[in-house]
Amino acid sequence: MSRITRFAARDPGPAARISGFMAHLRDNGLKLGVHETATAMRALSMVEAADPPEARLALKAVCAGSADEAARFDDLFDAYWRNDGRVRQKVVREEAATERQHTRSSQTAEEPQSARRGTTQSPEDGRDDGENATDGTARLIASRARNLMTKDLRELVSPQEIAAAETVARRLAAAIRDRRSRRRRAARKGEVIDFRRTVRLSLATGGEPLALPRRQRPERAVRLTVLCDVSGSMTAYARVFLAFVAGLIRGERTADAYLFHTKLVRITEALRDDDPLRALNRLTLMAEGFGGGSKIAANLDRFAHTYARQFVNGRSVVVVLSDGYDTDPPELMGQALQGLKRRGCRIVWLNPLAGWKGYEPIARGMAAARPHLDLFAPANTLASLAALESELARI
Amino acid sequence: MSNPTPNDWRALGESFADKGYIASPDLAMALFIALKLGRPLLLEGAAGVGKTEVARTLALVKDTRLIRLQCYEGLDAAHAIYEWNYQRQLLAIRAAAEGGETGRSVEQRIFSEEFLLQRPLLEAIRQETPPVLLIDEIDRADEEFEAYLLEVLSDFQITVPELGTITARSIPHVILTSNGTRDLSDALRRRCLYAHVDFPSRESELRILAARHPEVEPALARQIVGFVQSLRKEDLEKTPGVAEMLDFAAALAGLGINDLSADPAVLQATLATLLKTQVDRASVPTEVAQRLAGKAS
Numbered sequence: 001m002s003r004i005t006r007f008a009a010r011d012p013g014p015a016a017r018i019s020g021f022m023a024h025l026r027d028n029g030l031k032l033g034v035h036e037t038a039t040a041m042r043a044l045s046m047v048e049a050a051d052p053p054e055a056r057l058a059l060k061a062v063c064a065g066s067a068d069e070a071a072r073f074d075d076l077f078d079a080y081w082r083n084d085g086r087v088r089q090k091v092v093r094e095e096a097a098t099e100r101q102h103t104r105s106s107q108t109a110e111e112p113q114s115a116r117r118g119t120t121q122s123p124e125d126g127r128d129d130g131e132n133a134t135d136g137t138a139r140l141i142a143s144r145a146r147n148l149m150t151k152d153l154r155e156l157v158s159p160q161e162i163a164a165a166e167t168v169a170r171r172l173a174a175a176i177r178d179r180r181s182r183r184r185r186a187a188r189k190g191e192v193i194d195f196r197r198t199v200r201l202s203l204a205t206g207g208e209p210l211a212l213p214r215r216q217r218p219e220r221a222v223r224l225t226v227l228c229d230v231s232g233s234m235t236a237y238a239r240v241f242l243a244f245v246a247g248l249i250r251g252e253r254t255a256d257a258y259l260f261h262t263k264l265v266r267i268t269e270a271l272r273d274d275d276p277l278r279a280l281n282r283l284t285l286m287a288e289g290f291g292g293g294s295k296i297a298a299n300l301d302r303f304a305h306t307y308a309r310q311f312v313n314g315r316s317v318v319v320v321l322s323d324g325y326d327t328d329p330p331e332l333m334g335q336a337l338q339g340l341k342r343r344g345c346r347i348v349w350l351n352p353l354a355g356w357k358g359y360e361p362i363a364r365g366m367a368a369a370r371p372h373l374d375l376f377a378p379a380n381t382l383a384s385l386a387a388l389e390s391e392l393a394r395i
Numbered sequence: 396m397s398n399p400t401p402n403d404w405r406a407l408g409e410s411f412a413d414k415g416y417i418a419s420p421d422l423a424m425a426l427f428i429a430l431k432l433g434r435p436l437l438l439e440g441a442a443g444v445g446k447t448e449v450a451r452t453l454a455l456v457k458d459t460r461l462i463r464l465q466c467y468e469g470l471d472a473a474h475a476i477y478e479w480n481y482q483r484q485l486l487a488i489r490a491a492a493e494g495g496e497t498g499r500s501v502e503q504r505i506f507s508e509e510f511l512l513q514r515p516l517l518e519a520i521r522q523e524t525p526p527v528l529l530i531d532e533i534d535r536a537d538e539e540f541e542a543y544l545l546e547v548l549s550d551f552q553i554t555v556p557e558l559g560t561i562t563a564r565s566i567p568h569v570i571l572t573s574n575g576t577r578d579l580s581d582a583l584r585r586r587c588l589y590a591h592v593d594f595p596s597r598e599s600e601l602r603i604l605a606a607r608h609p610e611v612e613p614a615l616a617r618q619i620v621g622f623v624q625s626l627r628k629e630d631l632e633k634t635p636g637v638a639e640m641l642d643f644a645a646a647l648a649g650l651g652i653n654d655l656s657a658d659p660a661v662l663q664a665t666l667a668t669l670l671k672t673q674v675d676r677a678s679v680p681t682e683v684a685q686r687l688a689g690k691a692s
Binding site: 031033035036039042043046047053054057058060061062064065066067069070071195196198199202203204206207209305310315 | 404420421424425427428429431432434439440468478479481484485488489491492498501502505575581584585588589590591630
């Protein structure tokens with residue numbers, strides 16, 4: 001590959017080149033405004049801008065805003081300034097354009113796309129899918145195999161369902177409040193005296209603090225973290241739960257969500273997309289292996305050791321949506337939940353199976369899990385989730 | 396008087412090295428631009444990589460004060476910016492009432508600077524020479540505070556309703572650190588320059604050790620750094636940071652050890668400086684420690 005910059009022949013000047021670079025970064029998802037372009041120019045004027053490594057460091061300090069962006073920056077820099085970027089940039093644009101087309105109207109655009117999708121899928125897969133989706137009653141579907149076939153989640157969940165789930169999710173999130181805030185606000189009744197207002201009021205009474213205004217700890221929202229099991233045995237309930245998860249993430253800014261089957265994937269970023277349909281598109285790409293076997297304990301353990309360290313604290317409520325049908329031994333389940341509990345969070349387990357008690361593999365796993373749970377309840381429809389509001393308010 | 400910023404980012408990196416902090420090129424450049432542009436610098440990275448130390452060293456390099464604001468959940472204006480000295484105010488009102496002072500003049504007196512308790516943010520903008528303002532673990536403070544901080548960091552002025560607006564005498568060098576326990580707002584990220592601080596490479600860590608503990612023999616230093624670096628690759632609850640490595644080196648030097656793998660019992664005992672939880676201690680038994688020490692030497 002040639003390492004010569006292409007714009008040498010008709011160079012519009014360094015300012016244009018920098019703003020071109022900023023546009024390139026924006027195309028690749030970095031959040032940069034006009035202000036950053038000006039800052040980048042000023043930063044470059046302070047270093048040897050002609051020396052690529054130096055310019056790279058300077059631009060990195062200005063443009064990268066998170067660990068992820070800092071890690072990607074070097075590649076983006078090379079892609080633009082070293083002329084490797086032509087192809088990549090085009091691909092990104094094209095993708096964005098097609099996505100936009102699809103989102104313009106939800107109905108008409110959806111049809112041809114799912115039709116196209118259908119041809120790439122094996123026929124057995126489609127039939128299997130429809131069978132499970134119509135089955136609403138609680139029943140157990142065991143699947144131990146690691147199924148790496150990508151199923152299309154858009155066939156399972158519609159944007160309308162997400163909107164309905166959003167309302168339920170919002171109400172549930174509002175039901176769980178945290179009463180352990182350290183910050184205090186002025187209030188009519190409270191345990192602590194508001195000194196500032198006391199002094200102010202005592203001026204009128206010659207220094208005698210007759211009126212004693214109070215301060216109180218306000219109730220604040222908790223952080224909801226949802227771990228949704230999408231293994232084969234859960235396929236029948238995936239529709240409800242995925243809509244619920246999507247609704248929750250889109251309704252609550254602080255919520256966090258993960259899918260697991262044999263692997264664990266964080267889906268929060270994907271679901272925050274402005275367009276519900278595109279969010280599902282992205283989710284489909286991430287749910288690789290959807291419908292395969294389940295390793296609940298292993299995934300909970302991995303969660304406790306990785307994401308939980310960063311995203312779960314004493315103000316979190318971790319909601320596990322799973323039938324508890326685990327291929328791992330039950331002892332692991334207890335250990336994993338204990339590890340997670342150490343983060344100071346509360347754990348809620350919602351199981352779609354009401355009649356699991358007689359079924360040994362599940363009973364043992366759930367028995368190991370029970371001591372670590374703050375709430376255990378059955379739920380397999382959106383209505384039953386909504387009914388949990390009062391239960392959740394009590395934890 | 397504070398020292399001027401060197402005119403070259405490499406020179407800044409060197410003056411940091413003189414004070415015992417080995418900065419990566421990324422960090423040196425980000426610091427340099429932040430100082431030159433007068434913008435806050437946001438440092439992110441795992442606990443123990445030396446983020447707080449950057450601010451301390453900057454204060455040494457600039458020969459100026461370090462003002463530190465430790466963030467925590469529920470941090471509010473009374474602890475971050477200012478608070479009135481209520482006890483003194485109440486006493487002053489009583490004294491004034493006995494002296495026959497009018498209400499109006501008492502009010503003016505007790506809401507004057509004499510009765511104001513400065514907290515770190517207010518203190519930082521009222522210094523004659525620009526201090527280093529360290530806002531530590533910003534991710535622990537709640538979002539309301541983050542929004543307020545944003546306002547202070549862009550205008551460098553603070554409004555006290557009873558006193559009026561206090562404008563900065565000098566613009567402090569602001570360093571924010573975050574352990575990434577929650578996502579910071581985009582607005583705050585955009586306001587700041589950014590550098591991600593990683594655990595130092597083997598070479599950098601050797602230089603850090605040599606700068607801080609010159610009494611440690613080079614051979615032992617290589618062993619210590621090799622040992623700690625491979626320990627970081629183990630699955631631990633709390634990965635040992637640079638400060639822990641320095642404690643470990645100090646402990647070994649204090650015990651007069653020359654070879655890490657010589658005495659397993661001593662090595663196991665000094666691991667107390669590196670492994671701080673029961674589970675971590677249990678996951679590195681003598682055999683594992685010996686294997687890592689053997690690999691390091």
